[in-house]
Every structure is written in C-alpha cells, then in structure tokens.
Amino acid sequence: MGDDPRRDAARLRLVFAGLYFAEGAPMGFLWWALPVRLRAQGVEPAQVALLISWLVLPWAFKFLWAPLIDRVQHRRFGLSGWLLCAQSGMALTLLPLLLIDWREQYQLLVLLVLAHGVCAATQDAAVDSLAIRSVAPADRGTVNAFMQGGMLVARALFGGGALLVAATWSDDVLILAVVAVVALLMLFAVPVAHRLAGRPPATLEPSRVGEPQAREVALPSALGPTRGGYAAAWRAVLVQPSTWIGLLLATAVGGAFKGATALAGPFLLDQGASQEQIGSFFLLPVVASMIGGAALGGVLSDRAARRGSRLGLVAAAEATTILLVATIGALALTLAEAIPVLGFFALYVLLYVAIGAATSSAYALLMDATLPSLATTQFCLFMAGINLCEVWATRAAGWWIPSFGYGGAFLGLAGVSLLTLGLFVSLARGRLANR
Template sequence: MNLLESRGGRRLLFSALYLCEGAPIGFLWWALPTLLRSRGVEADRIGSLLAWLVLPWAFKWLWAPMIDRLGNGRWGLRGWIAGAQIAMAATLLPLLRVDPLAHFELLVVALVAHAVCASTQDAAIDALMIRNTAPHERGRLSGWMQLGMLTGRSLLGGGALLVVGAVGERALVATLLAVLLGGLVLAAFYREADAVGSRAATQPAPALLPILLACLGQRRTWVGLAFAATAGAGFEALGAFAGPILSDLADGNTNVAGQFFLIHAVVAAALGGLVGGAVADRIGARRATGLVGVLLAVAVLTTAAGISSVGSAGALVPHLTFAYATIGAFTAASYALFMDLTDPRVAATQFSAYMSATNLCESWAVAVAGGLIAVHGYASTLVAMAGVGVLALPLLLLLAPSGTVASMPTPRPASPGAQASRGELP
C-alpha cells in the first residue's frame, strides 16, 4: 500500500504525520504555559521560554538544504521523517526525571534540542507534500494537515490539562513518547516515486545553489518572507497567552482552559482550516489569505474587547472560539500560498524559509507580547499585535497570483494512478 497514490490516502497520511507533530506542540505550547502560570510563573518568563523554543523553527532553513540534497535514494524524505521522530522522542526523555520548576534551565535545554528535531521533521513532511501533490489540492490538504495537527494538540494540550491532576506530568510525557514512536509505523505505508527503485533514484541530485540563487532573485520570495514574519503577530500573541488569560480569569483554575483547548479550540480551528483551504483552492491562495486575514484581525480585536468586558473565563470562550476558527482558516490559506511560491526542487529549503519566517513572527510576537502584558495588560497588548498583522496585509498586493509562475516545475506524482486521482473533483 502506498498512501501517496490516492487523494484519500494523501489526506490520511499527512493528517497522521501532522498529528505526530502536533502532539508535542500541544503539550509544550498549550499545556505547559498554562501549568506554569497556574503555579505563579510570570507571563514575561513564560514568553521568554516560548520565544527560545521557537528559535530552532525560525532557523531551520539553515539545515533544510541537507534534506533537499540528501532526501533521495531508497528512503528519501521518509528516512528524514522517521529519524527526526526518533530524535524527538529521545530529547523528551529527560522530562521523565526533571522537575520543570526546580530545574528550569535544564528544561529549556532539553526542549530546545527537541525543537531542532521537530523542526527538521516538519521540513521533511512539508517537502514530501510539495513534491507529491498538485497546486489545486494543496489548500484542502493544508486543511487536513491542520486537522491532524490540532488533534494532536488537543489530546496532549487541552486533554493534558484535564487529566494532569490525576495522572501526573510524567504519565503525559510517557504518552507523548508513545505517540511519537507509534507514528513510525506510517513509514511502511508510503513511498515516493524516486524512492521505489526508479531511474531517478540513481541519478545525481540537482545542484541546489543555482536554484536557490534564482529563488532569492525573485521579488515574491522576499515579499513572501516579509509577510510571513509579520502577518500572524496578532494570532501568535493570542495563541500563546490564551491559556494564561483563561487561567487568570478563573483565579488560577485550569479546567476552563483545558476544556477549551481539548474541544473548542480544536474543533473551531480544524473546521476553519478545512473551510479556509477549500476557499484557497477555489479563489486562489493569495486572495483567500487576504480575506481571512481581515477576519482574523476582527476576531483578535473582539477577543481583546471581551477580556475587558466579561467577568469569567467561561464568558470569554465564545470570543476565543471564533478567533481560533479564523486562525485555522488563515493558517490553511497562507500555507497554500507559501507552497505556491515554492520551487518543488528545493521544497524543504524554500518552504522552510517561509515557515521559519512564520516561526520568527511567533518568536518576536510572543516575546514582545509577554513584555507588554506585564505593563499594559492582555487587552491592550492584543490590540497592538492585531494592528501589526493588519499592516502586513498590503504586502499581498505585491505577490503574483498563485499558480501563475511558469518557472516552477510540476510536482512529481507518486504514480500514474496518483496523477489521475488529482484530477478528481473533491
């Protein structure tokens, strides 16, 4: 069985791969900040930790060329994905013995090492997707990938907050390890066209430098990077501090935050991602990204207003649910846009650069938001960060409409049958 050969198989494969990727992200980005805040850790210190963790994601483009260069042969990108998952599990082993409050610095070191491995896995998965899919299905596939990601985040993020009091943090880490190692089974169910003994697998890899230099000489590359580094400021700040906000409104109780991340956030963002991806496939990723970007800014602003007006954590949940729906839609549409701007021959490197820019946005936005919250509070901070995102939207006018770049080669199909299946209507 090769899941890359059918439309349904590709949706299943990339959803499952992103579930394995999303599980540790859910624990580290949703559960851990909420737990630390409930124990009295200040928001600026939480923001500093999260900013450190996102740095490997922001700079993964530095080692992504190795994936493009060495992602051929029998195992291809599959080997990179499986190897990275093993390393991700290994770097989480110290958490079984380390008290994150008593040994905060050791926690940072272990999690930064994990982030290096996780960002490598992410680059390989995205390259696999770009190399083996056609542009007209990437919006929907991006939505399915977000569904997998959010499912993983839900189980080890919101779910973790609900059961941590009964099972303890070590049991959660053990569960996380089981998800990562269990995900290795997926490697047996997909193969790239160049990794099945074809002639292409025995030919030298193309020279990357001329291709990369050509990409760097294109205006849309730099505009895309600028957009990725700024457009998500509002939702990155909201996403990082949604848990602490709910915890503070509930006087330190994490139950509302746990239920929100387990159900509301995941369902809203998943549905938003599927809708946003479908809209991107229908009207174009650039246009969809701009449309959803406006809705996203409105959602962040209404959440900021809700923080100032509601009297309980539960009353803020509807505001956050709408915000997470727009976050899901914006993520799917913008990822489809970045994929359209990527040359499949250097997919790991170029798409990693766009993703690194989004992670850089996350890093600076969370760090700045943490400092602003300590002085100005949650609501004013979210208004300011949403404003940055709005100012980035005009950059979309400088990008060529998606799918019009003739210099980009058509992605290689996994098989003739796969190519035929991509012509089907959803």
C-alpha cells in the same frame, strides 16, 4: 499507490494527516499544556512567554539546514531517512523531562525544549517537502486542511487533554504517552514516505504569488552536499520575488493571532478560568473550531485558485483574525472585570475558526509560490518565517504585558499585523514575476 485516483487522493490526505499527528502530539503538550502548568505553579507570564519563544525558535531558523534535506538523501530511504532520524530525536529529547523539576530547573527545561524543537522542525521540513513533491496543485488546499486537522487533534489530546486529566494522571504518564505516539507513528511514516518519494513530483511551477505559471530552476543533481549546490539552492530561492512577498505574509501578518493564542492559556487562567476549564477548551472547542475553519478555508482556497482569487481569500481571513484579536485586547484592557470568562472563551472560539481558515488558505498560497526543485528550502523558509512570527509576537507580548497588560499587548500586535497585511496585499497585487 494504486490505479484509483480518488482512492489515492484519500490515502494521501490520511497519510499527511498522520504525519502531522506525530508532529502535533508533543506540540500539544509543550505549547498548550506546559505553559498553563508553569503559570499555575507561579511562573510569571513573561517567563512563560520566554519559554514559548525558545521552543519555537528552531522552527524559525530551520531554513538554515533545510537545503541539506533537499540535497542530502540516502539513495534507498530518501526523505523517509530524515523522518526516521527526526522523530527519534523528538522522542529522545522528551524523556529527560521525566527526571527534572520544571520550575527549579527552568534553564535545563529551556535547553531540552530547544533540542526537541530542532528535531521537530526538521521533521516538519521533511513532511512539507514530501507534500510539495507528491500532492497535485489542485488538491493542496484540501491536503493542507487534513494536515492541520491531524496536528490539531493531536494537540487537543495532548494539550487540552493533558490539562483535563492533570489531577488524576501524572505529568510522567503524559510524557510517556507522547513519546509512544511519536515512536509508533515513526514506524508508520518511514514506509509510507518511501512509497510517496517514488511518485513523480508535483508539476506546479509558480511565477507569482497566487499565479502558478513560472519556470523551474535547474540545480546540480549530485547526491552529496557541496558548497556550490548549497549556495546555488539559496541563490535560486532568494532571486524569486515571490519568496520575499511570501516571507512578508509569513513573518508579520499573523503576529496578532500568534501572540494571542500562544498566551491563551495563561491569559484565560488570569481571567479566572480553572486549569480544567482551559483543558476542556483546548480539548474540544479549540480543535473543532480550527478544524472547521481549516476545512472551510481549504475548500474555499481550492475554489478560489480555480478563479485566480486565492489572494483575496487569504487577505479576508487574515483581516478577520486581526479584528478578533483587537476585540479581545480592547475588552481585556477596558472591561475585563465586567466580561465573564465565558465571553473570552467565546471570542477565542471565533478566533480559532478564523485562524484555521487563514492557515490552510495561506499555506496553499505559499505552496503555489514554491518551486518543486527547491521544495524543502523555499517552503521551509516560508514556514520558518511563520514560526519566527510566533517568536517575535510572543516575545513582544511578554515585554508589553508587565506595562500594558494583556489587552495593550494584544492591541499592539493587532496594529502591527494590520499594517503589514496592507503592505502584503499591495505587493502581491503587483504580481512580481520570478526572474
């Protein structure tokens, strides 16, 4: 980039916001709009939850092929080659949705979204690796806020927006629009990623969660994949205590809000909201709330990092999400008929603000716990844990809803999250140094 640090920092933030926009467009349609459309067609909540869990599953296991992104890179294209292939796959796996009946060919729908998830998870891993290698540690909270903002705007337009215009625009038009966005941003991502890959890597070398002060890990430098290189990468990651502490945060603490938001559309629909109301909600209030929360969390996270108190901020934000999910669950269980649907909309707005703050601050904390030489593998493992959290939370909610209703399911998830949050904080405060 150029010689002006401030201008370079601004460009960097916009670059990653754009890359996450390409990721968020199909996520909006598949994660927000599709579940509501299926529920409106009579598909049971348990089946909707099952589809969501299959969609998220590749994200939970992308760490299995993440070392290939670290170890196998074209000498000319580097990470941009992975972005090109992944985003091409994202577009191609969406096109068959134009040709099938979603309800009648449900199993084929599941296979297609699963294939799309593999490509999207690979794209996400490459983008995260690029961020760790090119973003200065002091700017990571703010960059994460921009990344979340780009993704959320896209999810709003192609999730909430898709529901809002469903009466006038066919699903085929919306799918083609998503494909077009992914393809256009693919052309943008390749040259930009190529330039970023030429920058010196970030120098953060963490030893403890929230305390960036440890040694780097030396790995074989050969370009091609080898069994030794793959195994060495995993050994280097798994011997870090910060890996296991980070995984606890990633896989368990966010279960309450992951389950409550994955089923937000069907929940609100069953509380009496219309598809148009839900579409409007996802289009503006949800995204504005999460962007505002992410911006607040990013700024506070960077300030907390300078004081060595990022961990406390993450704990407070996560605790707030748990409290709000428990409140929604308790009201749905005991006073659902007395609470107007606008009351649940309001509670979800507060929840999304807290989620935005928790996400940007937690991602920055996890980046602090990531070694640059293992950027894709270790951080991808954390991100996979976050998505595994959504898989188990959504599946658990799907199992509990037929017996206990939405309220009982949300309260159960809140209880699990509260217990694991306490365990995470106690372990992280122990400052387990990397060996």
